[in-house]
Amino acid sequence: MVKKMQKNDDIITTGQAMALVINAAIGIGLLSLPREVTSEAGPDGWLVLLLGGFFTLMGALAAAAIIRQLDGRTFVDYVCFVFGKPVGLILSILYGIYFIIVLSSVFRTFAEVMKNLALERTPREFLILSLMLVSVYLIYHGLEPTARFMEFILPLWFIPSVVILSLGLYDSDFGEFLPFLQTPLEKLLLGSLSTAMSMAGYEVLLVSAQSVSRHEKISYVMAVSIIVVLAFYALILVTVVTSLGIAETQRAIWPTLAMITRITVPGKILERLDVVVVIVWVVVVYTTVCAYYFAAALTFTNIFKAREFRSFIALLFPWIYFLAMIPQNVLEAESLAKLGGNMVIATSFAIPLLLLIGGLLKKRVKKDEA
Amino acid sequence: MKLKKFILICLSALSIFCLTGCWDMLDIDNRFFVGNIGLDKAEEGDKIEVTFTFPLVRKIAGGEGGSQGSGSSNIARVSTVADSLHQAIHHIAIRVSRQLFFEHTRVILLGEDLAREGFDWLINFISRNPDINRRGRILVVEGKAKDALAIKNDFETLLALYITDIFQNWTISSRFVEISIDDFMNQMYTTDGDALLPRLSVGKTDVSIGGAAVIKDYKLVGWLSEEETLGINFVMGKVRGGDLTFDEPGQHIPISFGIGKARSRIELLEAGPYPKFKIIEKVELNLTETPLEMKVDSNEKLKSLQKRVEEEVNSIILRAVNKLQKEYGVDLVGFGEYLYRHKPEIWKNYKDNWDDIFPNAEVVVETEVTIRSIGVSM
Numbered sequence: 001m002v003k004k005m006q007k008n009d010d011i012i013t014t015g016q017a018m019a020l021v022i023n024a025a026i027g028i029g030l031l032s033l034p035r036e037v038t039s040e041a042g043p044d045g046w047l048v049l050l051l052g053g054f055f056t057l058m059g060a061l062a063a064a065a066i067i068r069q070l071d072g073r074t075f076v077d078y079v080c081f082v083f084g085k086p087v088g089l090i091l092s093i094l095y096g097i098y099f100i101i102v103l104s105s106v107f108r109t110f111a112e113v114m115k116n117l118a119l120e121r122t123p124r125e126f127l128i129l130s131l132m133l134v135s136v137y138l139i140y141h142g143l144e145p146t147a148r149f150m151e152f153i154l155p156l157w158f159i160p161s162v163v164i165l166s167l168g169l170y171d172s173d174f175g176e177f178l179p180f181l182q183t184p185l186e187k188l189l190l191g192s193l194s195t196a197m198s199m200a201g202y203e204v205l206l207v208s209a210q211s212v213s214r215h216e217k218i219s220y221v222m223a224v225s226i227i228v229v230l231a232f233y234a235l236i237l238v239t240v241v242t243s244l245g246i247a248e249t250q251r252a253i254w255p256t257l258a259m260i261t262r263i264t265v266p267g268k269i270l271e272r273l274d275v276v277v278v279i280v281w282v283v284v285v286y287t288t289v290c291a292y293y294f295a296a297a298l299t300f301t302n303i304f305k306a307r308e309f310r311s312f313i314a315l316l317f318p319w320i321y322f323l324a325m326i327p328q329n330v331l332e333a334e335s336l337a338k339l340g341g342n343m344v345i346a347t348s349f350a351i352p353l354l355l356l357i358g359g360l361l362k363k364r365v366k367k368d369e370a
Numbered sequence: 371m372k373l374k375k376f377i378l379i380c381l382s383a384l385s386i387f388c389l390t391g392c393w394d395m396l397d398i399d400n401r402f403f404v405g406n407i408g409l410d411k412a413e414e415g416d417k418i419e420v421t422f423t424f425p426l427v428r429k430i431a432g433g434e435g436g437s438q439g440s441g442s443s444n445i446a447r448v449s450t451v452a453d454s455l456h457q458a459i460h461h462i463a464i465r466v467s468r469q470l471f472f473e474h475t476r477v478i479l480l481g482e483d484l485a486r487e488g489f490d491w492l493i494n495f496i497s498r499n500p501d502i503n504r505r506g507r508i509l510v511v512e513g514k515a516k517d518a519l520a521i522k523n524d525f526e527t528l529l530a531l532y533i534t535d536i537f538q539n540w541t542i543s544s545r546f547v548e549i550s551i552d553d554f555m556n557q558m559y560t561t562d563g564d565a566l567l568p569r570l571s572v573g574k575t576d577v578s579i580g581g582a583a584v585i586k587d588y589k590l591v592g593w594l595s596e597e598e599t600l601g602i603n604f605v606m607g608k609v610r611g612g613d614l615t616f617d618e619p620g621q622h623i624p625i626s627f628g629i630g631k632a633r634s635r636i637e638l639l640e641a642g643p644y645p646k647f648k649i650i651e652k653v654e655l656n657l658t659e660t661p662l663e664m665k666v667d668s669n670e671k672l673k674s675l676q677k678r679v680e681e682e683v684n685s686i687i688l689r690a691v692n693k694l695q696k697e698y699g700v701d702l703v704g705f706g707e708y709l710y711r712h713k714p715e716i717w718k719n720y721k722d723n724w725d726d727i728f729p730n731a732e733v734v735v736e737t738e739v740t741i742r743s744i745g746v747s748m
Contacts, residue, residue, distance in 0.1 A: 116500055122393040178711035247559035251497070262504045262552050 011213045014221055016147035017205060020291055021060075021225035023150045025201025026232060027288030028109045028337065031254040033198045033233055034240040038249045040191030043176065044183040049237055051188060052195025053230035055349070060202045060222035062352045067209040067218045069359050075207045076302035079351075082358040091351060092303050095207060098343045099296035100316065103289055104323035105337040107131065110285045112330050113254065117261075118278050128324055135286060136313055139294040143211045146294055150287055157283040162232070164273055164280075165239045168263050172242035197341035199229050200348040201288075204295040207302075253330060293320075399427075401471040402446075405530030408515030409492070410481035412451045418484060420458035421449040421516050422470065425528055444527055447519060455495050472501055476530035478508045478551065479515035479570065485583065485590035493558050493588065496551065504552040507534055509570040510583035510590060518572045525576070533570070536579050544603045544612035544629065545596035547582045560707075563588040564700050566602065586700040594690065601690025604683065605649055605703045607634045614655065616682050618664070626659035627679065630742055636708045639734070641716045646732040647705055649691075653683060653737060657744040666744050676739045683737040691733050701728045 012020070037045035037052075070078055075095075080088030110131060111124040119127065139146050202222055205212070212218060240259045241249055252258045260277050296316055301309040327333040408421035429444045448465060452458035463470060480489060496502050511518045519529065526532040540548045547568045549557075557565045569581040582594040582602070594602065603609045609632040617624045631654040640646040657666065657675075666672055694702055706724050709717040720727050 119392075119394050120501075126393070175711055179714035182714050245556040245560050248497075248556055251559060258500075261500065 010142050010144045011211050012144055012147040013213055014217050016144075016151045017212050017218070017221045018225045018228075019151040019154045020147050020208075021202050021205050021221065022228050023154060023201075023284075023287035024204040024291035024295075025199055025225070025229045026284060027201070028106050028285070029198030030233065030236055030284070031109070031113065031256045032334075032337075033195065034237050034244075034249050034255040035252060036194050036198070037191055037237060038241060038246055040194065041183040041188055042246055043178060043241075044181060044188065045191075045241065046177065046234065046237055047181070047183075048188055048191035049195050049230070049234055051192035052199060053226065053233075055192060055196045056199040056202075056230070057223065057226045059196070059200070059349045059352060060226050061219055062356050063202050063206045063348070064219040064222045065356050066352055066359065067206065067212065068215050069356075069363075070209055070215070072210070074210045074302045076299065078359070079355065082355055082362055089303060092299060094343075094351075095203070095347055096296055096299045096303065098203075098340065098347045099292050099299060100320055100323065101336065101343065102340040103292045103296060104320050104326075105333065105340050106285060106289055106292070107320065107324040108327055108333045109337060110281075110289075111324075112333055113257065113281065114278075116254075117257065117274065117281070125325070128321065131282075131286065131289065132317065132321060135290045135293050136317065138290050139297065140310060140313060143208055143294060143298075146290055150291070153283060153287060157280045157287075158232075160276060161280050161284075162235065164260060164263065164276060165235050167273075168239040168243050168259055170263075172239070173245075174242055176241050176246055193345070194341065195233075196349070197344045199226065199233065200344045201229070201291070202226070203344075203348050203352075204291045206352065207295050207299050253334075296320075396469060400468050402466060402468045403427075403471050403474045405445075405475065405528060406477045406479060406519055406533075407455075407475060408449075408479045408481070408511075408519045409455070409484050409489070410515050411483040411487060414451070417451050417453055418455070418458070419449055419451050419481075419516065420455060420462075421447060421519050422462060423447045423519050423529060424470070430527055443522070445529060449516060454491065473503050475503045476506045476534045478506065479518055480508070480510045480567075480590075481515040482510065482512055482590065483514075485510050485585075488587070488589040490563065490588035493555065497555060502551075504550070504555065506551050507537060507568070508549070508551050508554050509533070509568045509579065512569055512571045512593075518570060518577055521572065521575065521577055523576050533577065533579075536577075537568075541611040543580075544609040545581070545600050546579045547599060547603075548608065558588070561701075564702060566594070566599075566702050569593060584694070584698050584700060584702070586698060591698050591700070594693065597686060598690040598693055601686045601688075602694070602703060604632060604651055604653075604687050605634055605636075605691065607632070609653075613658075614679065614682065615659075616679075618661070618678075621661040621664065623661050624659075625657075625661070625664075625675075627655040627741075628658050630654035630656055636703075636705065638709065638713060638716070640732075641713075641719075644727055644730045644732065645705070645709070645716075645720065646734070647708075649687060649733065649735045651683060651687065651735065651737040652740075653679075654740050654742050655679065656742055672741055672744070676741055679739045679741075680737045683739065684735045687735045687737070688733065691735075695729045695731065695733075699725065699729045705731060 034045070037048045041048045066078070073081070076088070076092045079091050082088070083091065107128045111127040114127050115122070115124065138149060202225070205221075236256055240255045243259050243262075244252070244255055248258070249255045257277070261274055263273055293313070293316075297309050297312040300312045300316065306312065327336050402424040404422045404424045406421075406423045408423075410419040410421070412419040423445050425445055448462050450458050450461040452461050459470060496504065521529065523529065523532050526535065537548060540546070547566045549565075549567065554565060554567065563586065565585045566582040567585055568579050569583050571578050571580070580596045580599070582599045583590050584592050584594060600609070600612065609629055612629045614627040614629060615624050633652045635650045637648040637650060638645060639648050660666065666675065691703055694700060701724065705728065706717075706721075709720065
């Protein structure tokens with residue numbers, strides 16, 4: 001039914017789906033992730049990261065299995081089908097709220113970082129509003145143009161940031177990762193949970209799965225994107241910890257930024273890479289918010305079974321903006337991001353898993369009846 | 371249709387106001403680029419005396435036009451007394467005509483008196499404010515930082531460049547501490563306030579960097595001489611060049627070596643009530659000066675010379691480590707870090723009382739010297 005409503009060309013290819021997941025997953029997490037994992041596990045942070053990546057991969061594969069069950073239904077329809085209408089609607093609204101919280105925390109963190117990095121006297125309101133308007137402009141045209149943009153922009157920010165990060169490896173001290181395995185197991189597991197929050201992003205694909213062209217390749221899409229995201233985060237963690245040291249990584253609000261602003265290449269050929277970083281940062285945030293904004297609008301459209309998702313873009317706009325303006329300082333903005341991160345446990349792990357089991361059971365019951 | 375066109379034109383005209391320009395624009399000619407920050411203890415009370423110097427670009431640029439005889443300096447210097455560095459910036463801001471800009475600050479100088487009182491607030495200030503350049507240098511001045519900033523040197527127009535460029539001679543002399551603000555911050559966080567900083571001595575028309583200031587718990591507790599600094603640099607594997615010179619008994623001029631490569635390793639020999647460490651040092655040297663009557667014409671002579679240098683390096687290292695142990699009681703040679711990283715089980719027994727254990731740790735040094743070249747004469 002929803003398919004009819006959308007234009008025929010609003011279908012995304014496998015590559016676009018991958019770009020969508022990667023772009024959605026790599027967002028503000030890249031700035032704070034080194035701090036989170038090292039405060040949980042110190043020098044064993046990289047283990048925490050790998051564990052978290054493993055959990056994320058499991059969650060993503062569960063989501064892929066759900067997408068294969070959809071059969072042209074929307075995600076909201078499927079949730080209602082499995083859990084019954086009232087519970088299904090509540091869960092779908094939870095997803096919508098989750099997307100809004102993540103969005104506003106990303107917008108807010110974006111503004112905070114920009115104020116510290118480059119535009120000291122530009123008001124937050126202006127930074128947030130201008131980025132919101134630009135993202136509205138993109139997603140207004142639907143999923144296919146959005147995903148096409150993601151696919152196009154991905155190498156443009158991915159390659160420069162990998163180059164910059166590798167520069168940071170010069171003259172770094174890998175001894176920072178010693179001693180090995182001195183962290184208790186429960187701390188490792190707990191830490192990996194917070195890592196998994198930074199790597200989630202596939203729930204965006206889950207709710208817009210109605211537009212993915214080839215459902216049989218979806219597990220492949222998920223696996224490749226999560227591995228790319230994991231590798232990128234691993235590179236960040238290694239560079240930051242080896243150049244800042246564990247103690248300062250735990251103390252800085254955005255350790256990744258602290259690391260990048262001090263990269264010097266011998267001979268002073270390259271110094272002050274801040275400008276490149278600002279550009280990359282804006283693009284990274286832009287792709288993340290576009291993915292989440294679209295997901296939020298689409299979720300509410302499906303909940304209300306509306307014909308036009310564009311009106312929901314406009315309807316959500318003030319809510320996202322005001323939520324982003326609520327935190328009074330950077331610490332409160334952090335706790336807003338934490339709130340969104342905690343909801344990931346539900347939206348990306350618990351609900352997909354329950355949904356998968358419930359859906360399979362329901363299918364079997366139906367078969368038996370037949 | 372015409373109306374639509376009209377509205378479109380109006381909109382695009384309006385967009386000029388919000389799409390162009392930069393909110394935070396501050397032209398380069400409206401800034402003063404602070405090159406040095408000097409921090410001293412003020413005469414009165416708990417206050418600090420802050421000195422900034424910044425180049426007057428107009429004068430430096432105009433200097434080529436022939437106005438060199440004007441006599442006034444190219445560099446402006448302002449000082450103020452304040453409670454904190456942040457307050458000092460605001461004090462000075464109302465006295466100068468342009469905005470102060472710290473992203474190109476090259477040097478932070480700490481006066482001796484201030485450093486002895488402690489400067490943990492400075493660490494906090496630097497880490498909290500991202501607009502301080504962290505690729506610069508931080509040094510402790512023997513005397514007052516203010517006096518060091520008043521030096522008129524003949525080598526460089528800019529004092530900040532003069533000081534930072536001395537650091538590039540690190541490969542020629544390993545007798546000072548090569549550390550940037552960034553590495554310093556990293557170390558202060560890791561060790562919670564212990565570090566070695568380069569020492570700056572003030573001359574009449576120049577400055578010299580040599581030796582080290584020993585920082586313990588964010589306070590200056592004493593100095594290391596140039597030779598002791600060389601010893602510590604040997605242990606830390608930070609020697610990249612420099613010279614080794616010592617008297618040969620019975621000869622009227624000393625023997626000189628240039629240092630090629632140096633590598634070092636720490637080993638734990640015993641983990642009793644007090645640990646016993648072994649420092650293994652591998653040094654490559656080039657013979658550069660000998661008394662004329664001393665001929666190095668056989669391998670045996672070279673071998674005995676190597677032995678002689680090995681003893682010399684051993685004692686340089688041991689003297690330096692012993693000074694840190696007995697006189698200052700601060701672990702700046704990385705014994706604790708070595709245990710933490712490589713022997714975490716053993717470190718657990720020591721870490722609570724490390725301050726008492728470190729001074730009593732036993733240290734042996736084993737140096738292996740290879741003389742790579744003897745020049746083109748025997």
